[in-house]
Amino acid sequence: MSDLVVVRKEGLYCVPGDFYIDPWRPVDRAVITHAHADHARTGHGHYLATADGAGILRARLGEIRLDALRYGESVTHNGVALSLHPAGHVLGSAQLRMEYRGEVWVASGDYKLEQDGTCAPFESVRCDTFITESTFGMPIYRWQPQAEIFGDINAWWRRNAGEGRTSVLFCYAFGKAQRILHGLDPTIGSIVCHGAVTPLNALYREAGVALPPTLAVSDVEDKSVLRQALVLAPPSAAGSPWMRRFGDYSDAFASGWMRLRGSRRRRGVDRGFILSDHADWPGLLSAIAATSASRIIVTHGQIPIMVRWLRQNGLDAGSFDTEYGGEEEVETDKEHEEEKGAGGHA
Ligand SMILES: [Zn+2]
Numbered sequence: 074m075s076d077l078v079v080v081r082k083e084g085l086y087c088v089p090g091d092f093y094i095d096p097w098r099p100v101d102r103a104v105i106t107h108a109h110a111d112h113a114r115t116g117h118g119h120y121l122a123t124a125d126g127a128g129i130l131r132a133r134l135g136e137i138r139l140d141a142l143r144y145g146e147s148v149t150h151n152g153v154a155l156s157l158h159p160a161g162h163v164l165g166s167a168q169l170r171m172e173y174r175g176e177v178w179v180a181s182g183d184y185k186l187e188q189d190g191t192c193a194p195f196e197s198v199r200c201d202t203f204i205t206e207s208t209f210g211m212p213i214y215r216w217q218p219q220a221e222i223f224g225d226i227n228a229w230w231r232r233n234a235g236e237g238r239t240s241v242l243f244c245y246a247f248g249k250a251q252r253i254l255h256g257l258d259p260t261i262g263s264i265v266c267h268g269a270v271t272p273l274n275a276l277y278r279e280a281g282v283a284l285p286p287t288l289a290v291s292d293v294e295d296k297s298v299l300r301q302a303l304v305l306a307p308p309s310a311a312g313s314p315w316m317r318r319f320g321d322y323s324d325a326f327a328s329g330w331m332r333l334r335g336s337r338r339r340r341g342v343d344r345g346f347i348l349s350d351h352a353d354w355p356g357l358l359s360a361i362a363a364t365s366a367s368r369i370i371v372t373h374g375q376i377p378i379m380v381r382w383l384r385q386n387g388l389d390a391g392s393f394d395t396e397y398g399g400e401e402e403v404e405t406d407k408e409h410e411e412e413k414g415a416g417g418h419a
């Protein structure tokens with residue numbers, strides 16, 4: 074039987090279904106796994122995504138022709154049965170299951186296994202062929218349990234607040250910021266969000282995700298409140314005039330990349346918290362094993378390392394060359410645009 078999914082210049086393509094998965098060039102029919110900028114692009118004729126992610130997709134892409142599926146709900150298109158299953162990455166993120174003539178393929182999008190309370194938890198889906206991301210697909214990437222990371226973040230904030238110094242935590246505005254909010258201890262002080270983060274918080278709250286109360290800088294009348302506050306801002310705010318109001322502050326960056334030696338220094342921040350919305354190395358391996366797939370196709374990330382390991386462990390492994398990844402860089406650009414568009418509004 075020929076392959077159900079191939080890679081074309083527009084993106085991953087389901088041959089019998091005649092649709093694309095997270096295409097990077099404009100196509101007629103696109104299934105979108107989640108709303109990060111490298112996976113969800115403008116210009117497609119029709120979009121299919123999860124109901125949980127529909128609000129964010131519309132907010133980011135504007136007017137689009139979007140059909141939404143609930144998790145687990147199935148539709149048949151050109152004889153291919155499609156369904157979307159939680160990927161545990163960000164609100165609305167999904168793995169796409171495709172079944173055609175008894176053969177099952179799953180495209181993972183981005184995923185993480187640890188349940189974080191801000192999106193539906195990852196669900197493992199059995200398949201014959203699994204197309205997996207590999208952003209952190211190297212043995213050095215092993216995440217600490219998130220409760221420990223949040224303990225560290227709250228302790229850093231509490232110490233700064235005790236010394237009358239604002240805590241500024243840089244992180245990506247969509248997904249990471251809301252996950253951090255969910256893990257903060259709001260009894261320490263006020264939580265202030267940059268204008269790039271606030272609209273995403275609103276979309277999460279609309280979707281029923283519990284987040285602590287947050288303020289915009291312009292809401293803070295008594296400026297002494299800022300000295301005990303934690304500020305969440307996108308990386309592009311670092312070094313911008315927006316930061317001047319905080320006077321003497323301590324800053325930090327939260328990302329999986331903080332695992333890399335030197336990345337904290339490169340960012341020029343006081344602290345680095347290793348917190349990723351992607352699976353670590355053991356997570357990738359256990360997710361792959363749980364699918365029972367005999368064939369694995371690796372996309373963006375550490376392709377050669379993953380493929381070699383999988384082959385050494387008896388799996389039929391290959392790769393697809395995609396234009397995903399560098400997601401965090403893409404996110405930064407997008408946030409920068411949003412800030413410029415907002416005319417410097419906080
Ligand atoms: Zn993503």
Ligand SMILES: [Zn+2]
Pocket residue numbers: 109111112182183206373397398400
């Ligand atoms: Zn990705």
